Amino acid sequence: MFKKILIANRGEVALRILRACQEMGIQTVMVYSQADADSKPVRLADASVCIGPAPSKDSYLNMQAIISAAEVCGVDAIHPGVGFLAENSQFAGMVEDHGIAFIGPKPEHIDLMGDKISAKDTVQRLGIPVVPGSDGEVVDLEDAQRLAEAIGYPVLIKAAAGGGGKGMKVAQSADKLEEAYRFARTEAKACFGNDQVYMEKYLGKPRHIEMQILADTFGNAIHLCERDCSIQRNHQKVWEEAPSPVITDVQRKELGEIVSKAISTLGYRGAGTIEFLYENGEFFFIEMNTRIQVEHPITEMITGVDIVREQIRIAAGEKLSLTQDDVKIRGHAIECRVNAEDPETFMPSPGLIENYHAPGGLGVRVDSHIYAGYRMPPHYDSLAAKLIIHADDREQCIARVRRAIDEYVITGIKTLLPLHRRLADAPTVISGDYDIHWLENWLKDDGDESQAAEDMKKVA
Ligand code: ADP
Numbered sequence: 001m002f003k004k005i006l007i008a009n010r011g012e013v014a015l016r017i018l019r020a021c022q023e024m025g026i027q028t029v030m031v032y033s034q035a036d037a038d039s040k041p042v043r044l045a046d047a048s049v050c051i052g053p054a055p056s057k058d059s060y061l062n063m064q065a066i067i068s069a070a071e072v073c074g075v076d077a078i079h080p081g082v083g084f085l086a087e088n089s090q091f092a093g094m095v096e097d098h099g100i101a102f103i104g105p106k107p108e109h110i111d112l113m114g115d116k117i118s119a120k121d122t123v124q125r126l127g128i129p130v131v132p133g134s135d136g137e138v139v140d141l142e143d144a145q146r147l148a149e150a151i152g153y154p155v156l157i158k159a160a161a162g163g164g165g166k167g168m169k170v171a172q173s174a175d176k177l178e179e180a181y182r183f184a185r186t187e188a189k190a191c192f193g194n195d196q197v198y199m200e201k202y203l204g205k206p207r208h209i210e211m212q213i214l215a216d217t218f219g220n221a222i223h224l225c226e227r228d229c230s231i232q233r234n235h236q237k238v239w240e241e242a243p244s245p246v247i248t249d250v251q252r253k254e255l256g257e258i259v260s261k262a263i264s265t266l267g268y269r270g271a272g273t274i275e276f277l278y279e280n281g282e283f284f285f286i287e288m289n290t291r292i293q294v295e296h297p298i299t300e301m302i303t304g305v306d307i308v309r310e311q312i313r314i315a316a317g318e319k320l321s322l323t324q325d326d327v328k329i330r331g332h333a334i335e336c337r338v339n340a341e342d343p344e345t346f347m348p349s350p351g352l353i354e355n356y357h358a359p360g361g362l363g364v365r366v367d368s369h370i371y372a373g374y375r376m377p378p379h380y381d382s383l384a385a386k387l388i389i390h391a392d393d394r395e396q397c398i399a400r401v402r403r404a405i406d407e408y409v410i411t412g413i414k415t416l417l418p419l420h421r422r423l424a425d426a427p428t429v430i431s432g433d434y435d436i437h438w439l440e441n442w443l444k445d446d447g448d449e450s451q452a453a454e455d456m457k458k459v460a
Pocket of ligand 1: 131162163164200201204232235287436
């Protein structure tokens with residue numbers, strides 16, 4: 001097993017990885033930017049190295065600085081966390097070229113899945129169902145027009161290099177296609193430096209369902225059940241659940257077997273998530289993330305598997321610590337993303353945290369790096385905390401979400417806690433009968449359920 005791991009990330013995910021390392025008796029090195037000098041993971045790590053100023057491009061994305069820190073500190077492995085360099089194959093390759101283990105997949109698998117066109121093509125060949133759409137890149141407007149007619153409107157233009165919901169635009173009808181096509185290409189170029197786009201049928205009322213997988217270097221691959229991340233705003237997940245309120249045991253087993261087999265055939269290594277849209281009883285692949293996800297804790301709560309620990313063990317050349325038969329689902333879990341944002345306008349709200357009291361009690365887990373007196377810097381994403389609730393069933397889980405939020409005190413900054421509290425009371429959330437468009441309609445109608453339902457009919 002590794003003796004020392006460098007954590008190339010920040011915030012709550014850095015703390016999450018640090019906790020796993022400490023429990024495994026592994027020394028930790030945190031790299032940090034000048035804006036994060038007093039952050040909790042930096043304080044708790046065995047050693048820390050400042051790698052540059054606040055802007056990510058000069059610190060958390062500075063590969064050379066991170067590798068230098070790793071060499072100076074003599075680490076055996078680097079965990080990239082979520083975001084920043086987690087899905088950068090060049091970084092993964094550089095790490096391995098320096099004789100350091102990269103806690104993640106092989107660089108070629110990061111590349112394969114990082115390009116959504118090659119990802120779709122690959123998984124389709126491995127027997128995974130995909131969203132109907134273009135066969136590869138859409139090369140020009142004429143191509144787009146011809147394809148859209150064949151697929152049928154509405155269609156979605158998506159960036160091949162996409163992520164975070166960027167470079168994506170719907171065309172409801174033929175007269176809107178040119179605008180959508182140009183918008184997606186321009187945004188893709190601006191965000192990813194790559195303007196390649198492809199086309200998919202735009203699904204009117206899908207749910208977002210994703211499968212957590214783990215694979216070791218001995219060809220063993222398992223799945224840890226699905227997560228339902230349909231409650232979204234701007235294609236960003238807000239509230240996640242595991243298991244999904246609408247997936248049956250038979251569907252879970254069938255899909256799980258397909259993805260595990262595909263992952264094993266691919267020779268994939270580490271943790272990953274295969275994302276699907278689910279509509280009318282059918283699953284359609286949209287993308288694979290070759291890293292842990294922000295919402296991984298809900299899977300940990302219902303399966304009891306420490307996913308970060310498994311990642312570290314796999315990277316150290318050990319076998320998975322469990323087989324598919326050992327995976328048992330217990331109860332229900334919900335994650336509320338407590339972003340430092342105004343719950344009405346969603347404007348970021350960084351700054352000084354004056355008071356902080358986290359909730360506790362049975363089934364309550366808070367993954368957060370914030371504390372009273374901590375100043376959330378404005379330079380990074382707004383995730384302040386993840387409230388993760390586990391209970392024997394979904395109804396008790398939602399009741400526990402309400403209780404935990406009522407107990408949670410964060411002052412000085414605005415957070416999404418009030419929004420989550422309203423969600424926990426919303427009849428549609430309680431019924432579990434929501435899709436990826438529901439939250440935006442509900443917000444637009446200021447929580448008026450009947451109006452949101454009317455809007456949904458229009459979308460469909
Ligand atoms: P990103 O990598 O930018 O997150 P994804 O392909 O994972 O992009 O899609 C993000 C979200 O966009 C999905 O969760 C879903 O809400 C929406 N979406 C993606 N593809 C489609 C589609 N074909 N039809 C309808 N919505 C879609």
